[in-house]
Amino acid sequence: MELFNFSKKESRLYMAFMHVTFISLLIGGLMGLLQTLVRSGKYTLPFNIDYYTILTTHGVILGLVLTTFFIVGFQFSLMGKTVGISDKQLMWGWISFWVMLVGTVLSAWMILTGEASVLYTFYTPLRAHPIFYIGLTFVIVGSWIAAFTNFRQLYVWKNAHKGEKSPLLAFMVVINMIMWFVATLGVAYSVIVLILPWSLGYVATVNVLLTRTLFWYFGHPLVYFWLLPAYMAWYAIIPKIIGGKLFSDPLARLAFILLLMFSIPVGFHHQLTEPGIDPTWKFIQVVLTFMVVIPSLMTAFSLFATFEITGRRKGYTSLFGWFKKLPWKDVRFLAPFVGMVAFIPGGAGGIINASHQVNSLVHNTIWITGHFHLTVATTVILTFFGIAYWLIPHLTGRRLTPTLNKLGIIQTFIWAIGMTIMSTSMHIQGLIGGPRRSAFSEYAGGDQVSTWISYQMWQAVGGTILFVGILLMFYIFIQLAFFAPRGYEEYPIAEEEVDAEKSPKILENWYVWVGITIALILFAYTIPMIDIIKHSPPGSIPFDWPIGRS
């Protein structure tokens, strides 16, 4: 890559998203720490703060705010690097940032004043303050502005480069944003059309099952929206960091297309124990869910193939010699690599969760919490940290110094240790029935409950270690943003082999892939949705008092 940074005005936009990301990390992480402490039974929150207020804050700020801001900012930078950004597109980038930020502030205001302790899933008929829903709408609409700006960026580039294939990373960003747009249509409809008028009192009742189904139509692609930017780094950035080349451009594109197709028509696997959905349709969506195994295995193969090819080219010929010689002391590689390792138990747990029958053993137990702290809170976040180590200094015109690199390595170890302790104890406690999303409780007492509490102690230990990791990461961010020495930090983008074969044109035929995606969604959802609406019970009136609103 050429030795140049972004223009100042470009960097400023991308950095704005990063600032929100890391402030969110600090706040959300603190909430997480408090939760594990409360659940240990040894600590109560000061000032009458309610457990479920901090639980809602934790989920919303880390699951929705941190992720979306990082992803939109990172993807803008990828587009800027690969296809460029015009002044007008830059302005739209800023509009998307401010719309998302205003939405975040509105929702945060309601959550922190106890008017929206409904958790990040905001299941009806618990009713939060209308401003909470308006805030969420702003966040979604802001991300749509970013999505359409990204589409426009690639479109303009394609017009100027007739007959050329689009840059791989730009292609991946567009796939992720198409998925995000199609998925958020569901939750946007639910919030704007069903919930908001009901929360304002214009409509007396709401169809609970319909809002839940629309939420999970969005809720599963949401996790792929987090994962795909990590995959972008694994496929197209890590190879450059370890001194190698892209494994295969067409295979990477195919994996992303498969992820687009099989990320959305699968939401029922979050609703397997739901009373109002036909089990046959649940099963059909379970089958569609498992199709994700194919692109996942393709990804695993191409990652390790890249590692081995690169190592062998450097002359390490023994069976595993190439593995030993990977750049373990480079945090830009180490952090995402630890993330990849966490994805092995994380993915296996996902297969268990999505299984038609076994799900009832773990549904809504803290096993699930343990699961997504491996996937999103380790695999995804460590990859995001791995990106931040070079992206932030690249944007601020500074360098990742050897000292900061070393601190990053320590951070990665702290994270791995803390999460191993916390996630493992969550998995075990969940298997023996401990519920998720619950404040400390001794219930009716007995052996079962005291075993749960002993695992909750371990979660507090792990949570405390993780919070130390968050403080360290925040320190590294501040250093990279404001204090590290001036210099040039590479924006690593892997290149193709000189003799790489051409990518088939069909891979860039958006009509085909978006068409198949929509067809799969219509297949998986049309009939059950008609059933849900046709067999709907009398609607539900709103409930304010259970969440402490008067």
Place this chain on the structure above:
Amino acid sequence: MHLHKYEKVWIVFGLASLVLFLLIIGFAAFWKGTHPQSHIETIDPQNVEANESFQPDNLGLTEVADGKYVVNIVASAFNYDLGKEEDGTATKTIRVPKGSTVLFQVTSKDVVHGFQVAGTNVNMMVEPGHISRFESVMKNNGEFTVVCNEYCGIGHHLMFGTVEVY
């Protein structure tokens, strides 16, 4: 598009295990009839008593045949109504002999709840407007904690009961 030989082996292996896996859960679902709970039976959440199972007198444990029981439960924030004891106090513990078949029928009067008899397969969402049902054979002795496992408000963690298998 070229696929490396090893990658083909890897993908074929992956696909084969996927097919085997889906056949197993499909067999369990459609031949053995092991589905997660889904009865698609609706009820008016503001008038659950209109359904015979959820009239106050019918709540709690009833033996319907030798070794077969039904437990009717109305969930509301933040309580599971398991009926009343003979002295009129609210039932907190359901007692069934080991080996009995128990059908749990639950509905909600207000918000969404999650009904789980921890340590068993009885785990289902309870939603206003729907009746949740799950039948299970109680094979092991012991006290099993009934928890609400879906957030229902600030007293969510205080919503519980006990199933005792003797």
